[in-house]
Amino acid sequence: MASTYMQVDAKLEHHEKDLAAGVARIDASGRRWYTAQFKREVVAQCLRPGASVSRISIEHGLNTNLVRKWVGREQRESGAQVALLPVTIDQASSASRSAAEGASIEIRVGRAVIAIGASAPAAQIEAIVRALR
Numbered sequence: 001m002a003s004t005y006m007q008v009d010a011k012l013e014h015h016e017k018d019l020a021a022g023v024a025r026i027d028a029s030g031r032r033w034y035t036a037q038f039k040r041e042v043v044a045q046c047l048r049p050g051a052s053v054s055r056i057s058i059e060h061g062l063n064t065n066l067v068r069k070w071v072g073r074e075q076r077e078s079g080a081q082v083a084l085l086p087v088t089i090d091q092a093s094s095a096s097r098s099a100a101e102g103a104s105i106e107i108r109v110g111r112a113v114i115a116i117g118a119s120a121p122a123a124q125i126e127a128i129v130r131a132l133r
Contacts, residue, residue, distance in 0.1 A: 021061065042067060043074045087129050089122050106130070 020039025042060055046053045046067060053071065057064040103118040109132065116125055 039070050040074075043070050046071050047074075084132060089126055089129075 022034050022035045022041075024035045026032050032062070040061070042056060045051060045056050053067055054064050056069040060067075105116045107114040109129075115130060116128065
């Protein structure tokens, strides 16, 4: 008597739910491939002012690092500029100058770090701020 072996996909209901949630396909190893439209929608939500990438990732059942990678890729491809706030430089009085001698400012842009000491001339600070615009 010949036996018949039949494999049943116990995760079928999960696949249907995934396909409805922006998953284009799931390969044999279980890796999910998301549609470009779904990625754009998630990234757009993350780029809104005050948005939390972690919260949005959790809401969509995604790994936060994956979503951060999508956001970074979108920013690189679009050439998006980082919005900087205007800076006004006032000449400090001699009393506040002595109190701030050990102070410094650190500016991070991507992987670059710019450190400006308290003794830096105002013209140099202004030039750095203009270059960052």
